[in-house]
Amino acid sequence: MEFFEQMVVLFEKYYPFFFEGVKNTLIIAAMSVVFGLILGIFMAMMKMSSIKILKWFATAYVEFIRGTPLLVQLMFIFYGLPMVGITFPDVSFIPNFSRFMAGVIAMSLNSCAYIAEVIRSGIQAVDTGQMEAARSIGFRYGDSMKLVILPQAVKNILPALGNEFVTVIKESSIVSVIGIADLMFRTNGVIALTYLYLPGLAITACLYFVLTFISSRLIAALEKRMKHDR
Numbered sequence: 001m002e003f004f005e006q007m008v009v010l011f012e013k014y015y016p017f018f019f020e021g022v023k024n025t026l027i028i029a030a031m032s033v034v035f036g037l038i039l040g041i042f043m044a045m046m047k048m049s050s051i052k053i054l055k056w057f058a059t060a061y062v063e064f065i066r067g068t069p070l071l072v073q074l075m076f077i078f079y080g081l082p083m084v085g086i087t088f089p090d091v092s093f094i095p096n097f098s099r100f101m102a103g104v105i106a107m108s109l110n111s112c113a114y115i116a117e118v119i120r121s122g123i124q125a126v127d128t129g130q131m132e133a134a135r136s137i138g139f140r141y142g143d144s145m146k147l148v149i150l151p152q153a154v155k156n157i158l159p160a161l162g163n164e165f166v167t168v169i170k171e172s173s174i175v176s177v178i179g180i181a182d183l184m185f186r187t188n189g190v191i192a193l194t195y196l197y198l199p200g201l202a203i204t205a206c207l208y209f210v211l212t213f214i215s216s217r218l219i220a221a222l223e224k225r226m227k228h229d230r
Contacts, residue, residue: 003198003199003202006196006199007199007202007203010190010194010196010199010200010203011203014190014193014194017186017187017189017190018183018186018187018190018203018204018207020181020186021181021182021183021184021185021186021187021207022183022207022211024180024181024182024183025169025172025173025182025183025211026169026211028100028103028104028107028172028175028180028182029107029165029168029169029172030165031104031108032104032107032108032110032111032168032172033111033115033161033164033165033168035104035108035111035112036107036108036109036110036111036112036114036115036164036168037111037115037161039108039109039112039115039116040111040112040113040114040115040116040118040119041116041119041150043058043061043062043112043113043116044058044115044116044117044119044120044123045145046058047059047062047116047120048120048123048124058116061113062113062116062117065109065110065112065113066113066114070106070107070110070171070174071174071177073106073109073110074102074103074106074107074174074175074177074178075178076106077102077105077106077109078099078102078103078106078178081102081105088101088102096179096180096181099178099179099180100180102178103172103175103178103180106175107168107171107172107175110171111164111168114164114167115161115164118157118160118161118164119153119157121157122153122154122156122157122160123145123149123150123153125153125156126149126152126153126156130148130149130152131144131148131149133148134147134148134149158219158222158223159219159223161219162215162216162219162220162222162223163219165215165219166212166215166216166219169208169211169212169215170208170212173208176188183204183207183208184204187200187201187203187204
């Protein structure tokens with residue numbers, strides 16, 4: 001009982017810290033999935049391309065990213081980019097902008113590899129006759145993909161994209177190691193002030209659960225609506 005009382009007291013006193021961490025976590029997750037989706041579309045197109053060098057590059061990229069830890073990728077981006085002269089300007093209204101962008105870039109590149117496979121499988125699940133019909137009425141390949149194939153593929157891959165967003169929310173906790181004020185980073189700050197390690201982690205676990213649960217329910221509702229619209 002004392003444990004739960006400590007959780008309540010801790011949350012009541014430091015909820016602004018936790019909520020700031022929640023906000024930053026959602027921003028990082030949303031940006032990572034959006035950029036990952038954009039890059040993933042191109043990567044999926046390259047992997048299905050008839051041009052061997054593009055197909056080889058996309059395949060190698062996906063296998064490498066999926067076969068290496070996200071922490072290593074994050075460290076490589078955070079420490080590696082400045083070493084080759086790539087730096088980010090300071091933005092007054094976004095504290096630690098360079099750290100923030102390094103985290104978003106690493107998460108986006110990682111998400112891209114998984115989303116590319118989701119999109120590729122979604123496109124290949126669309127009946128090949130759809131492409132043939134679009135081409136037969138004069139559509140170019142690019143227009144056929146954009147106007148005919150991709151809209152149908154989106155309905156197939158929506159659940160997997162939703163799962164990817166939920167996964168990114170949880171995996172974003174790793175950006176705390178480079179000083180980004182996400183939920184985990186703010187939790188560590190509260191723990192350092194109070195020495196209440198387990199209650200702080202329990203609050204954070206509950207907040208992550210709320211974020212992922214709500215996200216999952218919203219995706220499920222959207223999927224149900226899209227099926228109804230068919």
